[in-house]
Every structure is written in structure tokens, then in C-alpha cells.
Amino acid sequence: xxxxxxxxxxxxxxxxxxxxxxxxxxxxxxxxxxxxxxxxxxxxxxxxxxxxxxxxxxxxxxxxxxxxxxxxxxxxxxxxxxxxxxxxxxxxxxxxxxxxxxxxxxxxxxxxxxxxxxxxxxxxxxxxxxxxxxxxxxxxxxxxxxxxxxxxxxxxxxxxxxxxxxxxxxxxxxxxxxxxxxxxxxxxxxxxxxxxxxxxxxxxxxxxxxxxxxxxxxxxxxxxxxxxxxxxxxxxxxxxxxxxxxxxxxxxxxxxxxxxxxxxxxxxxxxxxxxxxxxxxxxxxxxxxxxxxxxxxxxxxxxxxxxx
Amino acid sequence: xxxxxxxxxxxxxxxxxxxxxxxxxxxxxxxxxxxxxxxxxxxxxxxxxxxxxxxxxxxxxxxxxxxxxxxxxxxxxxxxxxxxxxxxxxxxxxxxxxxxxxxxxxxxxxxxxxxxxxxxxxxxxxxxxxxxxxxxxxxxxxxxxxxxxxxxxxxxxxxxxxxxxxxxxxxxxxxxxxxxxxxxxxxxxxxxxxxxxxxxxxxxxxxxxxxxxxxxxxxxxxxxxxxxxxxxxxxxxxxxxxxxxxxxxxxxxxxxxxxxxxxxxxxxxxxxxxxxxxxxxxxxxxxxxxxxxxxxxxxxxxxxxxxxxxxxxxxxxxxxxxxxxxxxxxxxxxxxxxxxxxxxxxxxxxxxxxxxxxxxxxxxxxxxxxxxxxxxxxxxxxxxxxxxxxxxxxxxxxxxxxxxxxxxxxxxxxxxxxxxxxxxxxxxxxxxxxxxxxxxxxxxxxxxxxxxxxxxxxxxxxxxxxxxxxxxxxxxxxxxxxx
Numbered sequence: 001x002x003x004x005x006x007x008x009x010x011x012x013x014x015x016x017x018x019x020x021x022x023x024x025x026x027x028x029x030x031x032x033x034x035x036x037x038x039x040x041x042x043x044x045x046x047x048x049x050x051x052x053x054x055x056x057x058x059x060x061x062x063x064x065x066x067x068x069x070x071x072x073x074x075x076x077x078x079x080x081x082x083x084x085x086x087x088x089x090x091x092x093x094x095x096x097x098x099x100x101x102x103x104x105x106x107x108x109x110x111x112x113x114x115x116x117x118x119x120x121x122x123x124x125x126x127x128x129x130x131x132x133x134x135x136x137x138x139x140x141x142x143x144x145x146x147x148x149x150x151x152x153x154x155x156x157x158x159x160x161x162x163x164x165x166x167x168x169x170x171x172x173x174x175x176x177x178x179x180x181x182x183x184x185x186x187x188x189x190x191x192x193x194x195x196x197x198x199x200x201x202x203x204x205x206x207x208x209x210x211x212x213x214x215x216x217x218x219x220x221x222x223x224x225x226x227x228x229x230x231x232x233x234x235x236x237x238x239x240x241x242x243x244x245x246x247x248x249x250x251x252x253x254x255x256x257x258x259x260x261x262x263x264x265x266x267x268x269x270x271x272x273x274x275x276x277x278x279x280x281x282x283x284x285x286x287x288x289x290x291x292x293x294x295x296x297x298x299x300x301x302x303x304x305x306x307x308x
Numbered sequence: 309x310x311x312x313x314x315x316x317x318x319x320x321x322x323x324x325x326x327x328x329x330x331x332x333x334x335x336x337x338x339x340x341x342x343x344x345x346x347x348x349x350x351x352x353x354x355x356x357x358x359x360x361x362x363x364x365x366x367x368x369x370x371x372x373x374x375x376x377x378x379x380x381x382x383x384x385x386x387x388x389x390x391x392x393x394x395x396x397x398x399x400x401x402x403x404x405x406x407x408x409x410x411x412x413x414x415x416x417x418x419x420x421x422x423x424x425x426x427x428x429x430x431x432x433x434x435x436x437x438x439x440x441x442x443x444x445x446x447x448x449x450x451x452x453x454x455x456x457x458x459x460x461x462x463x464x465x466x467x468x469x470x471x472x473x474x475x476x477x478x479x480x481x482x483x484x485x486x487x488x489x490x491x492x493x494x495x496x497x498x499x500x501x502x503x504x505x506x507x508x509x510x511x512x513x514x515x516x517x518x519x520x521x522x523x524x525x526x527x528x529x530x531x532x533x534x535x536x537x538x539x540x541x542x543x544x545x546x547x548x549x550x551x552x553x554x555x556x557x558x559x560x561x562x563x564x565x566x567x568x569x570x571x572x573x574x575x576x577x578x579x580x581x582x583x584x585x586x587x588x589x590x591x592x593x594x595x596x597x598x599x600x601x602x603x604x605x606x607x608x609x610x611x612x613x614x615x616x617x618x619x620x621x622x623x624x625x626x627x628x629x630x631x632x633x634x635x636x637x638x639x640x641x642x643x644x645x646x647x648x649x650x651x652x653x654x655x656x657x658x659x660x661x662x663x664x665x666x667x668x669x670x671x672x673x674x675x676x677x678x679x680x681x682x683x684x685x686x687x688x689x690x691x692x693x694x695x696x697x698x699x700x701x702x703x704x705x706x707x708x709x710x711x712x713x714x715x716x717x718x719x720x721x722x723x724x725x726x727x728x729x730x731x732x733x734x735x736x737x738x739x740x741x742x743x744x745x746x747x748x749x750x751x752x753x754x755x756x757x758x759x760x761x762x763x764x765x766x767x768x769x770x771x772x773x774x775x776x777x778x779x780x781x782x783x784x785x786x787x788x789x790x791x
Contacts (some may be wrong), residue, residue, distance in 0.1 A: 012613040019606035022662035027628055030639035037638055093511060096504050109777050110512045114519070116773055118721035120741040124748060125518045134753060136521060181785050197612045198574045200633050216783055228440070230479040232631050237723045242747075263634050267724065270638060289632050 038279035051276060058280035059212040068281060071265035072288075074164070078261055082168045083112060083228035089172055089220060090179025095213075097180070098187045108184070112177035119174075123241025126170040130156045130242075157242060160249045160258035167242050182220050186273050188264050218303075225298060233289055236263040315495060322502045323483060329480050329509055332542055332784060335472035339545045341526070344470045346457040347527055347549035352562055358456035365447050366401070366410040369417040370394045372443075380411040390420060406459045407530065407548045411451070418448055458548030495679055519766060521543070526553055526760035533755040553760035557747075578735040584743035585764050587653065588720055591739060594655035594717040600708050603666035608700050610667065611674035612682060614743045622671075625664045641728055651731025656739060657719055666711045669786065674700065710783035713776055720769065740765045 038058055039186060041049040062068055079283075097107055114122065126281045132155035141151040150159075156166035190213070199206050245257035245264050260268070262285060270278040350358065392707075394417055401409045421444045426439075483502070490498045525533055527549040555561035559568070559580040559770050568577050609615060610622050639658045649655040677700065701708065723741040730742045737748070744761050750755050773780055 007614065008614050012609045012615040015607045015613070015630045015696070016615070017603045019602040019662060019667065022602065023625070023628075023664070026640060026643070026659040027636070027662050027664075030643065031631070033642065034635065034639040037642065061446070093508075095506055096511075099501070099504055101501070101504065101508075107512060108781070109773075112777070112781055113514055113773055114515055114769060115784070116717055117519070117769055118723070118765045119743055120721065120744060121765045122518070124744065124762060125522050125757065128758065129518060129756060134755065150674050175514065179783065181781055185785070192636050199689075230632060234634055236634070240723075266634055266637070270641075270728070275638055275642070282635045282638060286631060286635050290630065293630050 002305060034282060037276055038283055041275035042274045042276065055274065058277050061277065062280060063282060066254045067256060068265060071260050071262045074259065075261045078235060079229055079232035081226055082171060082232065085168065085172050085176055086179055086228060087224055089176045093176060093180040093182050094183035094187055097184055108181065111180055114174045115178050119237040119242050122174050123238045127157065127242045130166055132158060158247060160247045163243050163247060163259045167238055173240055177223055183217060186217050186220050229292055233285060234263055235261045236267055239264045248288045318499055319487065322499065322506065323480065325506055326483065327476060327480060331472055331476045334475045335469065336545055338468035338471045342464045343461055343527060343545050343549045346461040346464065347551050349460060350457050351456045352552060352555055354455040355457065358454045361450065361454060362407055362410050363402065364454065365450060366398055366414045369414050369447055369553065370398045377621055407456060408462045411459050414451060416445065418444060442522065457550065496694060504586045522759045522762055525755050526763050528756050530754065530756055531688040556757060557761050575704060581743060581761055581764050583735050584738050584740050587736065587738060588740040591653055591656045592716045592719040594714045595719040597662065599666055599715045600712045602661065603663050603711060604670055604708055605700065606667045607670035607674055608696055613673045625667060629664050637728065650729060651734050651737045653737060655675060655729040656726055660719065663715065669711060670707060673704050677703050710741050710779045713779050714783050
């Protein structure tokens with residue numbers, strides 16, 4: 001294969017062309033197209049053709065849009081709570097499974113299964129579990145605590161204080177298996193003699209966990225943080241299925257959805273027909289994502305440098 | 309754990325917890341199996357007829373036969389009290405529509421009537437007695453012919469309970485034997501393992517409970533989704549199972565069939581989950597096939613071919629993976645509309661055919677295929693396409709299968725995009741997740757219907773996972789490990 005020929009190049013392009021055409025049309029072109037769209041207003045009628053050029057108006061509107069900035073804050077909360085809880089739960093499961101056990105692969109598969117099931121369906125099921133009056137949780141608590149309890153009257157998804165936590169709880173259970181498999185693979189790669197050496201030095205169980213296990217798992221934790229951030233910025237289906245952005249809270253005269261994450265707010269604007277505005281929001285979100293990625297890369301480089 | 313007394317006590321405690329858990333879980337699973345089996349034994353009409361008959365039999369037995377016998381032949385105080393309790397029970401069961409209890413009540417009232425017959429020495433010669441005896445035997449014969457899943461399930465009770473009990477006892481004996489076989493100084497280790505198993509089992513139950521509840525609720529009759537078994541609140545498997553929810557969701561129940569005969573509207577007739585399921589299947593399979601084909605062709609070039617600027621192009625591809633998917637929603641929607649594809653099946657997957665992740669994954673694998681194999685094929689006179697088809701594809705088949713499954717999965721549950729490009733009037737463009745979202749808006753409190761609709765999305769994927777779990781788990785985690 002060492003000789004580069006024109007024939008080889010032609011064949012290569014032929015093989016590559018179906019993918020490259022789709023890539024250019026559906027992934028590269030939209031980036032520029034979206035930039036163009038972000039300067040257009042909402043259509044005046046039900047067609048997509050009649051959209052006026054509004055210049056920078058969409059971007060100026062974003063700066064003044066409290067709901068957008070609050071949705072970013074909600075997204076940050078979502079990430080800040082869901083990422084650590086996801087890591088803790090999946091690490092705990094992995095450490096339980098990291099023993100010589102009969103039926104290990106059964107447990108591994110059972111925990112992993114919810115991961116591949118449709119997010120919308122899982123969200124709907126959990127919404128019905130949490131639902132006041134006819135949900136499972138309401139039924140159980142009303143037999144135990146009487147009719148007049150929080151789970152039966154308001155429901156976890158009905159209160160702005162608990163709605164986001166309830167969503168995170170459901171998503172943590174759904175996603176725990178994924179992190180567990182990653183941690184399990186990494187745990188099994190840690191050689192046993194490291195722990196034996198620590199035993200000889202008289203390390204306690206906690207010291208062994210904190211000083212050996214966690215540092216060796218750092219790449220996985222780092223990976224889970226990155227995917228967690230991307231997941232939070234892309235979060236939409238779980239919110240759509242469980243809370244629809246609500247319950248509303250009024251802060252400073254603005255009604256703000258207590259679970260309206262950025263992805264859901266973007267969809268709302270799109271659904272309302274503010275296509276230009278939605279395009280502008282997605283551009284801002286792109287910049288935020290790239291910023292976060294840049295910081296992560298810097299951190300990763302710094303850590304790699306420090307190790308050497 | 310050095311103290312033997314503490315060790316034994318904790319072993320007994322753990323064993324007790326294990327017994328309760330094993331019995332509850334296996335009991336529920338066996339009951340679930342029996343429940344699914346019995347729900348298939350009767351058609352909708354048979355089920356309905358049986359349910360109506362049971363109510364009327366119970367009513368007839370208690371109100372006519374027992375009461376009339378009391379007035380015609382005169383009775384004791386004891387009998388009166390029994391009669392009053394029967395009447396009370398009948399009214400309360402009729403209110404809740406508890407078929408199994410009504411059936412049992414009928415059986416008990418037949419026994420009461422029989423004892424009454426022998427007590428009063430009624431015989432066929434006596435004209436009043438003749439009618440009485442005939443009526444009782446008519447009901448008794450009628451009960452035998454009933455085709456009701458609820459009653460069949462109730463009759464299977466000893467079977468599934470016995471199985472659960474046998475399983476639990478087997479587990480206890482197994483653990484006891486293991487414990488006694490373990491040497492004294494290893495027993496602390498053994499107890500630790502038991503704790504781990506019990507924690508894991510509880511974890512599995514918590515994680516999978518929503519899905520089990522979904523399956524159970526899907527079989528519950530309409531209006532009874534919330535009835536909790538009073539004697540055991542952990543028993544969530546329905547006692548009177550029915551397939552009606554599935555029939556309604558698929559529009560093959562009698563009511564929908566009649567509607568279809570009257571108003572023959574081909575579009576309206578297709579708005580059911582059978583169509584949505586086929587749509588999802590078609591969209592996901594086509595997408596998965598095309599993605600794997602294009603990605604393996606592309607990956608072959610990036611891995612084995614000489615192409616100017618190959619590495620730079622690959623870097624650009626990888627960089628594009630950083631862009632969040634939400635970014636593409638607006639422009640891709642405009643492009644699909646301008647192409648005139650809005651509301652078609654093509655729109656569902658066309659923008660997602662360029663899978664950079666797929667190229668990355670396949671290239672990683674193809675890099676491990678030695679070049680000499682390709683050269684050997686070329687020397688034998690294979691054309692480029694033949695090399696690709698005969699050497700590359702078979703050698704990287706496991707990873708191609710993985711990519712196929714993952715793409716299938718991501719298109720199966722790609723809710724946001726499919727929601728955007730769905731034309732709600734056209735049932736041919738509605739896929740499962742979108743159909744479910746629509747459906748939930750219509751039947752907010754009909755849990756049974758929503759849950760049976762959810763089954764169409766969950767159960768096929770779960771079954772697929774059973775057979776191909778290795779590919780799913782390794783494929784999904786491969787990207788992470790390599791970084």
C-alpha cells in the first residue's frame with residue numbers, strides 16, 4: 001500500500017463519498033445555515049418562507065431574556081447534582097460487584113439494561129410513579145401516612161423544590177449501569193499487589209479507597225464528568241416526559257420553570273415558531289459548550305503534565 | 309466477627325432477610341409468568357361474558373336461592389347470620405368488581421345451599437325442593453364452563469406459590485450447606501459475601517422495579533390499575549389479568565372493530581401502536597443498515613488507503629463530535645422542510661446517517677487488520693470492492709454488528725428529532741416514542757393503556773439486549789475506555 005497512485009485516490013474518494021456527502025450536507029452546512037437563520041425573525045405566517053432579516057435583534061433579546069439565563073442556571077444545577085450522584089452510585093455498585101461472585105454477569109446486565117431503554121418511556125413511567133393521587137408513590141404513602149401527605153397532594157414533580165431532584169433520581173437509576181461497567185473494568189485492571197503493599201504499610205480500608213482506588217479511577221471519573229456535562233446541556237426528553245419544564249416559580253416578576261433546562265427552553269422557543277431566536281440560542285449554547293470543552297482540555301493537559 | 313455468637317446471630321439475620329427477599333421476588337416472578345399465561349387463554353368476548361356471568365351467578369345464588377330457601381323452609385339463627393354476611397360481601401365485591409372474590413362467594417354459597425339441602429332433607433320428590441336443587445346444580449355446572457383468566461389464575465395459585473416456596477427452600481438449603489462447608493475462619497468472609505449479594509439484589513429490584521410495574525399495570529383491567537392487594541402491598545401482579553389494554557392500543561378490540569366497519573377511514577384505522585411499531589422498526593433498521601455500510605466504507609479508507617490529507621480530514625471529523633446535537637435541530641429542520649420531506653419516514657433518519665462515532669469505532673478496529681491480508685487478496689486479483697467485501701467486512705463483523713445495534717438503538721429512541729419532523733395527521737410518520745407522547749396526552753389517567761403502549765418500545769429492546777448484551781455493553785463503553 002506504500003505507493004500512492006491516482007487510481008488509489010479515486011477509489012478512496014469513491015468509498016468515502018457517501019459518508020462525506022452526508023457529512024457535508026447534514027453536519028457542516030447546518031452550522032453555517034444556522035448562523036444565517038439566527039439573523040431572521042419569526043415567520044409571519046405558517047410557512048417557513050416569510051422570515052424577515054432582523055439583524056442582531058435575536059442576540060440582543062438573549063441578553064435581556066431572564067428565562068434563558070435561568071434555564072442555564074437550572075442546567076448547571078442539574079449537572080452539579082446529577083454528575084456526582086451518578087458517579088457515587090455507579091462506583092458503589094462497581095465496588096460491590098468487584099468481588100468473586102457467582103452470577104456476576106447477570107447483575108452487570110441487569111443494572112445495565114435500563115440504560116438502553118427509550119428515555120421517553122422511562123420518563124413517562126417515572127412520572128406515573130411520582131404522580132399525585134394515582135401514582136405508586138402516592139398509593140404507598142397514603143396507606144402508610146394517610147391521605148394528606150406531600151406525595152399524595154402535590155407529588156414530587158409538583159413542587160419546585162423537589163421536581164429537579166426527582167428527575168435526577170430517576171435518571172441516576174437509569175444511567176447507573178453505564179458508569180458501573182466503566183468503573184468495574186477499571187477496578188479489575190488495578191493489580192492486587194498494590195493493595196497488598198498498602199496492607200503491609202498498615203493502611204486502613206478508607207485510606208486504600210481514597211489513596212489508591214480513586215486516583216487510579218480518575219480517567220473514568222473525568223470521562224463521566226465530561227459526558228455528564230454534555231448530557232446536561234442536551235437534556236430534553238426526560239424533562240419533556242416528566243415535568244414539561246414546570247412547576248413555575250416567580251422570581252422578580254418573571255415566571256421561571258424550575259426544571260426548564262437549556263435544551264428544553266430551546267425546544268420551547270422552536271415549538272413556538274421563534275426559529276431565528278432558537279437558532280441564536282443554539283449558537284450561544286455552542287459557544288458555552290466549546291468554552292467548557294476548552295477548559296477541560298486545559299485541565300486534562302495540566303494533569304498529564306503534572307504526572308510527568 | 310471473631311465472636312462466634314455474633315457470627316451465628318448475624319448469619320441467622322442475613323438468612324432471614326434472604327428468605328423474605330427470595331420468597332417475595334420469586335413469588336412475584338412465578339405469579340407474573342402464570343398471569344401472562346392465563347391472560348392469553350380467553351378472547352375478549354369470552355372474558356367479558358365470563359365476568360358478567362360470575363356477577364349474575366353470585367347475585368342469583370345469594371339473593372334468590374339462599375333467601376328464598378330461608379323464607380320457604382324456615383331457618384335457624386345461625387343461617388340468618390351467614391346469609392347477612394353473604395349479602396354484605398356480595399354488595400362490596402360488586403362495587404369493586406372483584407371477580408375472584410365473587411367467584412369464591414358463589415362457591416361458598418353453593419356449599420351452604422348443599423348443607424341446607426341435606427339438613428332439611430329436601431329431595432326431588434318435593435316440588436319446591438326440586439326447583440331449588442335444580443337451580444343450585446345449574447349454577448354449579450355454569451361455574452365449571454366459565455373461561456375467565458382471573459379464575460384460572462386463582463386456581464393456579466397453589467402451583468406458583470408452591471414453586472416459589474420450593475425455590476426458596478432450595479436456596480436456604482444451598483446457603484446452609486455452603487455455610488457448614490465453610491471453614492470457621494472463612495465464615496466472616498462468607499457473611500460479607502451474603503451482605504454483598506443482598507445489597508445487589510435490592511439494587512436490582514430498585515433499578516428494575518419501574519419496568520416490572522409497567523408490565524404488571526399493562527395487564528390490569530381498566531379502572532382497577534390502582535387497586536392494591538390489601539393483604540400484601542408488595543404483591544403488584546394483577547389478580548384478574550386481561551389483554552384488553554393491548555387490544556385497545558392495537559385497535560383490535562371489539563369496539564374499535566365495530567367502529568372500523570361503520571366508518572372506513574384508512575388513515576384513522578392506522579393510528580395504532582402496531583403501525584407505530586412497524587414505522588420505528590423500519591426507520592431504525594434502514595438507518596442502522598445505511599450507517600454501518602457508509603461508515604465501514606469510510607473507515608476502510610481512513611484505515612487502509614492512501615488519501616491526501618487523510619489525517620487532517622479525520623481530525624476535522626473528530627472535532628465535529630464536540631458540537632452538541634441540539635445545535636443542529638433548527639437548521640436540519642429547515643433543510644428537511646425545504647427538501648419536501650417533512651412528515652415522511654426519510655426525514656426521521658436522513659440527517660443522522662453521517663455517524664462520525666461509527667467511523668471512529670470501525671477505524672480503531674480495522675487498524676488491527678494486517679495489511680498483508682489485503683495485499684494477498686490483491687495479488688490473487690481481487691478488485692477494490694472485493695477486497696472490502698471479502699476481507700474487511702467478515703474480519704470486522706463483530707464491530708460492525710455492534711455499530712448496527714447501537715445505531716438501531718439511537719434511532720429507536722431519538723425522540724426530539726422525530727417529534728419535530730412528525731406530521732401528526734399522517735400515521736405513517738408517527739414512530740413509537742412520538743406515538744406514546746401523543747397517546748399520553750389523550751389518556752392521562754388510563755395507566756393500563758399508557759403502560760401497554762410503553763411495552764411496545766421496551767419489551768423488544770429488552771429481548772434484543774438479552775441476546776446481544778455483550779455487543780451493547782462493550783460497544784457503548786468502548787469509546788470511553790479508549791480515551
